[in-house]
Amino acid sequence: MLPPNPHSQPRFTPVQQTDFDALGCKLASISHGYLPPQIKDFNDTNITSLYENYNQLYQEFHAHLKPCLSRRLASKLNTTIAHSLPVMNIGTYLRTVSIDFTIIQYIHQLNNSPFQIVNLGSGTDLRAFHYLPQYANLTKFIDVDYPISLDFKSRAIDGSSYLTSFSTSRYSMVPWDLSKGSLIDILIANGIDVAIPTIFITECVMCYLEDSVANQLIQTIKANFLHGLWISYDPIAYSENDRFIAMMNSNLIELRNLSMPTLLKYNSIDKYSNRWVSVFDNLIAYKILSLWDFYMEKLSNVGKLRLKNLQFLDEIEELKLMQSHYILLSIRW
Numbered sequence: 605m606l607p608p609n610p611h612s613q614p615r616f617t618p619v620q621q622t623d624f625d626a627l628g629c630k631l632a633s634i635s636h637g638y639l640p641p642q643i644k645d646f647n648d649t650n651i652t653s654l655y656e657n658y659n660q661l662y663q664e665f666h667a668h669l670k671p672c673l674s675r676r677l678a679s680k681l682n683t684t685i686a687h688s689l690p691v692m693n694i695g696t697y698l699r700t701v702s703i704d705f706t707i708i709q710y711i712h713q714l715n716n717s718p719f720q721i722v723n724l725g726s727g728t729d730l731r732a733f734h735y736l737p738q739y740a741n742l743t744k745f746i747d748v749d750y751p752i753s754l755d756f757k758s759r760a761i762d763g764s765s766y767l768t769s770f771s772t773s774r775y776s777m778v779p780w781d782l783s784k785g786s787l788i789d790i791l792i793a794n795g796i797d798v799a800i801p802t803i804f805i806t807e808c809v810m811c812y813l814e815d816s817v818a819n820q821l822i823q824t825i826k827a828n829f830l831h832g833l834w835i836s837y838d839p840i841a842y843s844e845n846d847r848f849i850a851m852m853n854s855n856l857i858e859l860r861n862l863s864m865p866t867l868l869k870y871n872s873i874d875k876y877s878n879r880w881v882s883v884f885d886n887l888i889a890y891k892i893l894s895l896w897d898f899y900m901e902k903l904s905n906v907g908k909l910r911l912k913n914l915q916f917l918d919e920i921e922e923l924k925l926m927q928s929h930y931i932l933l934s935i936r937w
């Protein structure tokens with residue numbers, strides 16, 4: 605009998621495993637038809653060109669990921685896909701499109717000048733493969749995550765000729781623990797130019813970082829990058845006794861042995877955004893809104909109805925409660 609191959613049975617820590625939840629929710633949202641978005645979903649901005657290859661990208665990725673998964677992880681992923689509730693599927697849709705919405709608005713203002721994207725704590729997200737073919741002026745897209753997470757992601761990509769065709773020299777995966785210093789050096793070594801406008805994405809990542817690590821990250825990026833956009837998506841508490849967040853936190857601790865260290869500390873929209881606003885003294889603009897606000901403001905009535913009917917959602921109050929507890933911050937400097 606062959607000895608077990610440790611490479612094929614990676615041991616993910618609880619925080620690294622959160623990426624399987626994000627991926628499972630995304631695959632569920634795709635399989636039920638929420639993602640990709642449709643033109644008629646929105647009142648004004650059309651972002652659908654970004655999603656031309658969306659289904660195929662994720663289908664290929666999922667198919668080539670399966671052989672890399674241990675039985676336990678495969679079953680965990682399947683459970684997430686199967687049990688993702690309609691409110692969660694709409695949440696995944698809102699999270700995905702609101703980030704792309706904000707990025708595209710920024711890119712339009714750049715008038716075809718070069719720009720870069722760094723996805724911090726990217727996990728298995730494949731945003732790079734939507735953006736790179738669309739924008740010739742996107743000079744570099746870098747995914748940063750723990751070595752084990754990116755090793756896993758690259759094995760799935762390398763297994764597919766379709767996926768590898770997107771992986772050009774403009775794309776890099778940078779295995780890195782964000783709690784370690786010298787992120788800038790490693791980004792520069794991988795082709796990032798600090799003088800070019802740079803979009804940083806932290807999608808459900810800041811909430812898992814220790815306060816000092818998150819604040820150091822903000823300081824480092826401010827100190828090194830001349831211009832940019834930072835988009836941060838996270839859950840948010842509205843008071844020290846926020847029941848929704850308290851339940852989320854206790855579930856995480858009980859089921860996963862995982863906590864979100866700063867969730868109750870930054871327990872208002874102002875406190876959350878002030879972490880950036882107090883550091884970026886060269887701020888051009890910033891906006892913070894809940895995903896419920898995004899749903900109400902940006903989605904057309906036709907779009908809302910489409911989402912509602914996909915799985916016959918009748919719990920709109922539940923959607924409101926849940927999505928009010930997720931925010932998107934964008935800051936431009």
Ligand SMILES: C[S@@+](CC[C@H](N)C(=O)[O-])C[C@H]1O[C@@H](n2cnc3c(N)ncnc32)[C@H](O)[C@@H]1O
Nearest residue numbers: 620622623626725726727749750781782783807
């Ligand atoms: C909830 S997942 C989100 C993944 C992806 N951003 C998305 O939304 O699809 C959180 C990700 O942050 C990564 N992460 C958390 N702490 C990190 C750290 N200190 N260094 C690098 N990555 C980290 C995890 O490995 C995981 O992939």
